[in-house]
Amino acid sequence: MRPVLPALALMPLALSLANLQAAPVQFESEIFPFLEKKCVECHRAPYKDKNGKVVKPKAGLRMDGAWAILAGSENGAVLTAGDAAKSELYLRVTLPPEDDDFMPPRGKADPLTATELDLFQRWINEGARFGDWEGNTEGKPKTPPTPPADAKAAPAAPRSEIQQLYHRLSEGLTPVAEEAREAVTAAGGRVLPLARTSPLLSVDFRLTAAEANDEDILSARGLAANIAHLDLSRTAATDAALALVRDTPRLVRLDLSNTGIGDEALKHLSGLKELRYLNLHGTAVTDAGLDQLQSLISLDAVYLWQSGVTEAGAKKLRNALPHARINSK
Ligand code: HEC
Numbered sequence: 001m002r003p004v005l006p007a008l009a010l011m012p013l014a015l016s017l018a019n020l021q022a023a024p025v026q027f028e029s030e031i032f033p034f035l036e037k038k039c040v041e042c043h044r045a046p047y048k049d050k051n052g053k054v055v056k057p058k059a060g061l062r063m064d065g066a067w068a069i070l071a072g073s074e075n076g077a078v079l080t081a082g083d084a085a086k087s088e089l090y091l092r093v094t095l096p097p098e099d100d101d102f103m104p105p106r107g108k109a110d111p112l113t114a115t116e117l118d119l120f121q122r123w124i125n126e127g128a129r130f131g132d133w134e135g136n137t138e139g140k141p142k143t144p145p146t147p148p149a150d151a152k153a154a155p156a157a158p159r160s161e162i163q164q165l166y167h168r169l170s171e172g173l174t175p176v177a178e179e180a181r182e183a184v185t186a187a188g189g190r191v192l193p194l195a196r197t198s199p200l201l202s203v204d205f206r207l208t209a210a211e212a213n214d215e216d217i218l219s220a221r222g223l224a225a226n227i228a229h230l231d232l233s234r235t236a237a238t239d240a241a242l243a244l245v246r247d248t249p250r251l252v253r254l255d256l257s258n259t260g261i262g263d264e265a266l267k268h269l270s271g272l273k274e275l276r277y278l279n280l281h282g283t284a285v286t287d288a289g290l291d292q293l294q295s296l297i298s299l300d301a302v303y304l305w306q307s308g309v310t311e312a313g314a315k316k317l318r319n320a321l322p323h324a325r326i327n328s329k
Contacts (some may be wrong), residue, residue, distance in 0.1 A: 025123040027066075028133040038109040039063050044139050060162075065135035074162050075229070075253065076194050082123040085162045086192060094116065095206075099255060100233070100281065106249045116323035121213055166228065168201060169250045169274065173226060175199040180222030187219035188212050200250060214241040231255040233279065239264040251275055257303065258282040263289030272296060281305040287313030294320035304328040 011183045025031065040249050043063040046056045059198030069089075072078045080086040092103040093112050104111065114118065129177070176199070183299060188208030194200040205212035220227065224247035231234040232241065233255045242265040251272050256265070262284035277294055286308035293302065299321055304314055305328060314328035 002222075007100050024129070025119050027130045030119050031123050032133065034112060035063055038112065038265040041109065042104075045136055047111060053114055057259050060140075065140065066130040066133055067137065067140045068135070071141075075164075076166070077196075079124065079128055081128040082125060084121040087124050087128075090120060090124055091229065093120065117234045140149055152288050165252065165274070165276075166194060166198065167288060168256050169228060169252070170199055170241065173250070175200045175221040176201065183219045183222055188218035189220060191220075191223065194316075198244060199226055200228040200251060201226045202229035202231070204229075204233075205235045206231065206233070208240050210236055211235040212236060214238055217241040218244055219246055221247060225250065232259060233257040235259055237261055241265075242268040246271060255275040255279040256283055262286070262308075263292075266290075269293065270295060272298075274298055276300045279304045280309075281309050287316070290314075290317050293317060297321065299324045301325045302327065 004278065031258055040063050042058045043061045044057055045062060045064060045068075046054050047328050049055050061072065061078060061242045062068035067103060070077075073088075075088075078088040084090040092101060094117065095102045097106065097111060102111075134137060184191050184203060188211065189203055190207060191206045192202045194202055198266075201223060203223070205217065208216070211231075214237060217235065217237055218241060220230075220279060221244060224244060228250050230245065230248065230251060230253070234257070235241075237259045239255070239261055242256075242261065245268050249271065252273075252274050254277065257279040258281065260283070261280075262287055266285065266289045268329075270292065275298055278293070278296075278299060278301070281303045282305070284307070285304070287310055290304075290313050293299065294317065300323075302317065302321075302324060304326065309328060311328060318324075318326045
């Protein structure tokens with residue numbers, strides 16, 4: 001007789017081992033509890049504070065509902081299902097804690113623990129599925145944000161202002177050649193599409209940071225026309241690197257924080273008609289350089305904290321760009 005019994009006896013062990021390896025991370029029980037504790041306070045539906053003032057979610061990003069996490073921030077998608085390394089949501093929590101972009105902001109909430117980071121990474125890499133969890137559906141658009149495959153036949157989903165901007169900037173723009181992209185990667189940069197099907201690009205040098213010099217940065221010249229976001233923060237960029245932005249008419253976000261750039265560099269910015277966000281935090285820029293920004297009327301936000309700019313200089317810029325947020329403290 002064949003020994004059926006011992007094999008059966010081993011089954012439960014084999015099953016539980018398989019479970020250990022394969023059980024997908026559950027959003028509601030394993031992910032949301034720490035997001036709720038450490039992120040949602042700042043990333044939630046608009047609400048009125050005790051003075052009746054409406055508090056909006058930071059960066060337009062809500063993390064209190066599945067649809068909202070998928071919708072992303074005012075800068076676009078924050079989650080790439082299946083690829084944590086391309087997900088802003090994950091990148092922000094894995095930066096060095098002293099980085100200005102680190103989430104949660106220092107001192108505001110506890111950083112994610114090693115276990116939470118591991119679960120978060122696995123959950124995204126496994127496809128970022130929410131299961132039955134919907135969370136807060138307040139504000140959810142009636143039409144789904146991602147158009148169906150046959151997009152032409154379906155009515156277009158309503159677009160936010162920033163989506164309209166990116167749509168306009170994408171019109172007639174051809175995707176960049178692979179070689180142009182590779183030149184940047186070889187120089188230590190990262191090139192990511194703004195959205196899955198967008199020809200617009202986000203370029204940063206965060207992986208090499210202090211080692212990225214002007215030459216490395218100028219490797220992005222070959223794809224300049226497609227760059228919408230450029231992050232040179234913490235690189236060794238000098239004023240010369242900014243020659244790059246003379247060829248980036250679609251630039252919307254420019255982060256120069258914590259670099260050695262100064263007033264000279266800002267001369268190169270004068271042609272940036274679409275620029276909304278400019279971060280000069282921790283640079284050598286002074287009031288004289290700031291005068292060059294007065295014509296950049298598309299600017300929504302300028303960060304000047306810990307630069308050489310005085311309060312008087314910041315005030316002058318505020319007067320020139322009354323609708324922009326000029327952060328000098
Ligand atoms: C105390 C408030 C606060 C908390 C808590 C917080 N954030 Fe933020 N978050 C901000 C602010 C302010 C910004 C916008 C400034 C910036 O881009 O750094 C931001 C921006 C972001 C962005 C960038 C969105 C974009 O596309 O520009 C992401 C992603 C993000 N937060 C994720 C998180 C995660 C994940 C957590 C929890 C682990 C978290 N945040 C906790 C305040 C907060």
